[in-house]
Amino acid sequence: MKRRLMARFLTVPLLVLGSGAHAVKLTVFAASSLTDAFTEIGREFDRRTGNRTTFQFAGSQTLRMQLEQGAQADVYASASDAQFTPLVGHLLTARQVFARNTLSVIVPRGSAVKSLADLTRPGLRIVIASPAVPVGAYTRQMLEAVDRAGTYGRDYAARFLKNVVSEEVNVRQVALKVSLGEADAAVVYSSDLTPSLKERVQAVALPGRFNQLAAYPVGVTTSARSGPQAQAFVAFLLSADGQRTLRKWGFRPAR
Incomplete structure (x- = not known):
């Protein structure tokens, strides 16, 4: 009996060591809009697998450039195909869409800006992302859709862009400008309206016919x-x- 008990106790550290021996360190490059969701997903993935996953969050265009320059990563999750598909076949093995997203116009809480029409008022400070950033490209597609419809005048995009005071390199910086009171409005992803951000900003209605559906490939x-x-x-x-x-963090299903 004593030998059997001793054998059982001795196997415990060996089993613990064995479970960690196969763990690896993973580096995931991910679009800024994925920060909250991936941080939570990474913790759960590591808990289940024993791996150690670290993330580098930035604009998809920045991460793409880093990969092209030889940066080491194991997984790349982008906010658009434009920054992902060109890498498939030589830097990436394949493409799978894992989530989708839409746009949202945000303003400080209590703002007098209530509709898209208000965004062209002279003197309004708008912040968007640069054209190379996925959300910046989607923003311009949204403006083109508004112009085609003519609902707010055919020169709506030009009047909107005249109010742009800053173009940021990732969507989280865009949202930050509004939350800090440095901008009167901004265009971000719907998923960027996190519980903490909602304490300081509110969304302006964006009609579905103008909104854009973003696919996230990994x-x-x-x-x-x-x-x-x-x-x-x-x-x-x-x-x-x-x-x-x-979904908890505001993303739409992959399918």
Whole structure:
């Protein structure tokens, strides 16, 4: 009996060591808008797998440039195909859409700006992302849709852009300008209206016919240090639990 008990106790540290021996360190490059959702997903993924996942959040165009310049990452999650698809086949192994998003116009709480028409008032300070940033490209597509409709005058986009005082390199910086009172309005993703941000800003109605649907692709890099574990992270994003967390943070389903 004493020998059996001793054997059982001795196997415990070996089992613990064994579970950690296969853990790997993963580096995930992800669009800024994914910061909250991926931080939560990463914690749960690591808890289940024993891996150590670290994230680098930035504008998708910045992350793409870093990958093209040789930066080491295992997974890349972009906010648009424009910054993702050109890398498939030489820096990325494949493409899978794991989430979708829409645009939202935000203003400080209590603002007199109530509609898209108000955004062209002279002297209004608007902040958007630069054209290379996915949300910046979607913003300009939204403005083109408004112009085509003619609902607010055919020169709406020109009058809107005349009020732009800053173009940022990622969507979180765009949202920050409004929350700090440095801008009167901004265009961000719907997912950027996090609980903490909603304490300081409110959304202006954006008719569905003008809004844009953003697809978020993800893929494993060809230089991934552990392809199977990187694939496991992608699979977790697409799993029911991963999709539930993404929905919690304001993203739309992948399908």
